[in-house]
Amino acid sequence: SQTIHQWPATLVQPVGSPLSLECTVEGTSNPNLYWYRQAAGRGLQLLFYSVGIGQISSEVPQNLSASRPQDRQFILSSKKLLLSDSGFYLCASRRGRAGTGELFFGEGSRLTVL
Amino acid sequence: DQQVKQNSPSLSVQEGRISILNCDYTNSMFDYFLWYKKYPAEGPTFLISISSIKDKNEDGRFTVFLNKSAKHLSLHIVPSQPGDSAVYFCAASESSYGQNFVFGPGTRLSVLP
Numbered sequence: 001s002q003t004i005h006q007w008p009a010t011l012v013q014p015v016g017s018p019l020s021l022e023c024t025v026e027g028t029s030n031p032n033l034y035w036y037r038q039a040a041g042r043g044l045q046l047l048f049y050s051v052g053i054g055q056i057s058s059e060v061p062q063n064l065s066a067s068r069p070q071d072r073q074f075i076l077s078s079k080k081l082l083l084s085d086s087g088f089y090l091c092a093s094r095r096g097r098a099g100t101g102e103l104f105f106g107e108g109s110r111l112t113v114l
Numbered sequence: 115d116q117q118v119k120q121n122s123p124s125l126s127v128q129e130g131r132i133s134i135l136n137c138d139y140t141n142s143m144f145d146y147f148l149w150y151k152k153y154p155a156e157g158p159t160f161l162i163s164i165s166s167i168k169d170k171n172e173d174g175r176f177t178v179f180l181n182k183s184a185k186h187l188s189l190h191i192v193p194s195q196p197g198d199s200a201v202y203f204c205a206a207s208e209s210s211y212g213q214n215f216v217f218g219p220g221t222r223l224s225v226l227p
């Protein structure tokens with residue numbers, strides 16, 4: 001099975017500061033990669049997904065961006081954080097060209113914007 | 115508009131009894147469904163899936179039932195154990211090859227000893 005590493009696990013940032021969350025995947029190649037956000041008391045909202053290096057699809061317009069510089073690396077960024085960016089961010093992976101099966105999730109990154 | 119709904123935010127069940135978690139969806143194109151379990155401050159872990167060609171899938175204590183005409187699925191846990199206490203998410207996709215999984219808001223299950 002796949003292992004997803006996310007860091008940092010916890011982050012407290014002031015409004016207007018930049019953000020970088022990193023995710024790496026082990027145990028598979030050519031995965032589909034995803035960033036989800038769980039806001040307090042809400043479900044998981046898909047932010048971005050990627051089917052390959054440099055290929056990013058955005059599901060929700062916002063001040064966040066994603067990049068995939070390597071096959072098994074996925075980065076979530078922001079140039080200027082908003083209060084509404086607070087939440088629990090989850091990176092997920094799924095088998096790529098085989099295309100089927102479940103998502104494997106990382107442990108999550110808790111972001112608090114003050 | 116939520117495409118995947120879990121109308122019970124919370125559920126309490128006695129240890130040893132059955133837990134039934136419900137999920138409804140509105141998109142008739144969804145045909146692959148998954149259940150995830152999530153503990154606080156951790157990522158969700160996969161429990162069980164079902165595709166629309168089936169109406170039931172079983173794995174140990176977990177059984178998922180799908181009623182396509184009603185656009186409804188349910189997760190049964192029998193017998194319930196205190197370690198099952200967690201938030202359960204239902205997720206749906208337009209196919210098992212689909213890129214986008216849509217998640218419900220979750221149901222918090224508490225199994226009382």
